[in-house]
Amino acid sequence: MLEISGISKTFFPQTVNEVKALRQVDLRIEEGSFTAIIGTNGSGKSTLLNAIAGTFIPDDGIIRVDGKNITEWSEYKRAQLIGRVFQNPFAGTAADMSIAENIVMAMRRGQSRPLTRAVTQKAKSEIADRVRMLNMGLEDRLDNAIGTLSGGQRQALTLLMATWLKPKLLLLDEHTAALDPKSAAKVAELTKQIIESERLTAMMVTHSMQQAVDLPDRIVMMHRGQIVEDYQKENKKRVRIPDLLDTFDRVQKRELFDETVAALLTEQYF
Amino acid sequence: MELIAIKKGKILHVQAVGRLDASWSDYFTDTFLGYIRNGDHQLVINAAEIHFLSSAGIRSLVRIHKELMKLKGRLQIINANEFVISTLQMTGFGMWLTTSVIQADDESSHEIDKAEKLPENCYALPVTKPMTLKKNENWVPWKKIDPEHITHLHFPSGTFGLGIGSPVSTEAFENLLFGDYLAVCGNVVYQRPEEKSKPDYLLKLENFVPDLYAIQSLYAEGEMSHLLRFTPNEDGTPVRLSGLVKQTFSVISASQIVFVILAEIDGLVGAHLIQSPTKIEESELPTGLKMRDWLSFSGERIHAKEQALVVGIASNSFNINDSTSNQSPSSMSGLSLHAHTAVFPYQPLQNGQINLEEQVQKFLNGPPPKALLHLIEDNRPGNGLGESSFIRGAIWFAPVKPEEAKQ
Structure with missing residues (x-):
């Protein structure tokens, strides 16, 4: 479904601030799969998602969705295929508009939106049915401004809006990180529920090892702009949080292994 | 609950003040497991000021007792009030109660070669x-x-x-x-x-x-x-x-x-x-x-x-x-x-x-x-x-x- 071949991105090239954010990343995501992207700060997780979403064009490499080369597509053009949920629960909704109005905008994404009444009774009924599945009692508050809701409620609605039209690919960028623990758990549970029921293809950047173990069916670990580990199928099923922490540890240890360590071990190991 | 520990010879005396109930039992257990980790395996609890002992508290004492048994250590409870005494006796744990502290055995019943002068331990x-x-x-x-x-x-x-x-x-x-x-x-x-x-x-x-x-x-x-x-x-x-x-x-x-x-x-x-x-x-x-x-x-x-x-x-x-x-x-x-x-x-x-x-x-x-x-x-x-x-x-x-x- 998604095929990434050799993409690289360097920010501020040839300056003192040069950052090689992605280095020849290859990744193939199957239709209907749910992949978590984990890694240390600055490992390139969010940059990878941004490259897929079209926030920037990579320096090298090709991105294909269903065989179409979308590498040069603009961000708004890719929005026809890609739904996104960001970390900030206030980023995906218009605070002064009602819940129903926000959702109607999401329902009409990619379609023409003429000057007609947006929130019809029929639309409202459909919205209420879908919002009910969030189990937050919001179906009775569809006319309330979305700005009056808590962060967790807004993020749950953002998730619903992003998946309303069944995008080819759903990108979740630390979408529970700014929520309190209870709301984060609720939104994580809804994420799994929606992705499974709608059979979506999704990629989720997260710092939560618990979510990485519990929610997706694949875990990709990044470090310094490269994929350093890929847990799939049986390997994913058996992986536990300590295994992920061990892998982080191993990756970092390898970095600490410099010429002086090599000399030390040459002298002392055998 | 407040726990005050004083070492007297090989025995660690712990004065416990407050309620040993569900709210404090985890803290109580963790503190005592810490004593055991530090090598104190002869523990005496001065229970004069334990005002309440619930089943959660008893479970905590059992856990400590079991840990000490594995190490051939001992748990003793002294100065318990009527309530604590009757609670422990009714639940079958009266064996911890004592009126006077039993001195620690030397946990090692070893035979040292007296001809060989060895450091302590x-x-x-x-x-x-x-x-x-x-x-x-x-x-x-x-x-x-x-x-x-x-x-x-x-x-x-x-x-x-x-x-x-x-x-x-x-x-x-x-x-x-x-x-x-x-x-x-x-x-x-x-x-x-x-x-x-x-x-x-x-x-x-x-x-x-x-x-x-x-x-x-x-x-x-x-x-x-x-x-x-x-x-x-x-x-x-x-x-x-x-x-x-x-x-x-x-x-x-x-x-x-x-x-x-x-x-x-x-x-x-x-x-x-x-x-x-x-x-x-x-x-x-x-x-x-x-x-x-x-x-x-x-x-x-x-x-x-x-x-x-x-x-x-x-x-x-x-x-x-x-x-x-x-x-x-x-x-x-x-x-x-x-x-x-x-x-x-x-x-x-x-x-x-x-x-x-x-x-x-x-x-x-x-x-x-x-x-x-x-x-x-x-x-x-x-x-x-x-x-x-x-x-x-x-x-x-x-x-x-x-x-x-x-x-």
Whole structure:
């Protein structure tokens, strides 16, 4: 479904601030799969998602969705295929508009939106049915401004809006990180529920090892702009949080292994 | 709840003030497990000011009691009020109540050889079979391995060893995975030469005697002659490996010893193979960073608060591997020392004299080992990590003489 071949991105090239954010990343995501992207700060997780979403064009490499080369597509053009949920629960909704109005905008994404009444009774009924599945009692508050809701409620609605039209690919960028623990758990549970029921293809950047173990069916670990580990199928099923922490540890240890360590071990190991 | 602990001789008296109920039972349990971890296994609770005792509180006392039983320790409750007395008696736990504190037995009913002047906490052990040492040094590191370099070793009770080996399997020689191992009292812990893998182990069981193929080995056979119990230094600093080994040399007159340590870890510094030497194609030392394709280095002091099972050989006058040897063990703070350690989840050790084989069995029959390392002294100037150190534990040791004959 998604095929990434050799993409690289360097920010501020040839300056003192040069950052090689992605280095020849290859990744193939199957239709209907749910992949978590984990890694240390600055490992390139969010940059990878941004490259897929079209926030920037990579320096090298090709991105294909269903065989179409979308590498040069603009961000708004890719929005026809890609739904996104960001970390900030206030980023995906218009605070002064009602819940129903926000959702109607999401329902009409990619379609023409003429000057007609947006929130019809029929639309409202459909919205209420879908919002009910969030189990937050919001179906009775569809006319309330979305700005009056808590962060967790807004993020749950953002998730619903992003998946309303069944995008080819759903990108979740630390979408529970700014929520309190209870709301984060609720939104994580809804994420799994929606992705499974709608059979979506999704990629989720997260710092939560618990979510990485519990929610997706694949875990990709990044470090310094490269994929350093890929847990799939049986390997994913058996992986536990300590295994992920061990892998982080191993990756970092390898970095600490410099010429002086090599000399030390040459002298002392055998 | 407030807990005030005062040590009187070998007994730790703890005055408990408040309610021992569901709100405080976890805190109460954790605090007492901390006392036990610190080596206090004779505990007296002054319950005069325990105003309430619920089932959660009793469960907490049972947990502490069970932990102490494993260590041959004792829990006593004094000055309990009517309510606590009746609650404990009705629930069948009246045995903890006492009117006067029973003095601690010496937890070790050992017989010290009076002719031998030993430091406090050091015990001479009966020896019928002195320790001998054999070496396999056929393989020269970084040379291509030849089947002739491999020695088949068996580890019955009373054997100790460390080196680089592979469990016996039906694999062809080229597919054998040689990794670091240690052997103690007829049990082998082996680290597959992969970054991701956990150590595996072979335990002696009835007629089964663990065995492996080794390309490099130090193989000792015999009985330990001494046991030394150790705790943090007077200023509370942990005990360094070299310091501990030097203490053993001050106890016995020997130029070379074999030792086993069971101890709570302060920090370990070490490395292990992540690629089998069978993969060596060209007989040359990997230079610089290519070394990290072969060895994983701890990079920091690791496994604090867990339990180490160390097997080692040390020399204070000559290199363990004599001048004809191709091996060059670490020179740790003036000692020639080669030690491997397996890391286990923490379990407290009983105080006093304890039996090596029983303790090793206890660990190997518990949760599996988490890591195996060849210990290194990181003496790099500026950013060196130093050497491995321990908080408290036991070291068994014996003098050894190298044998001429090869295994």
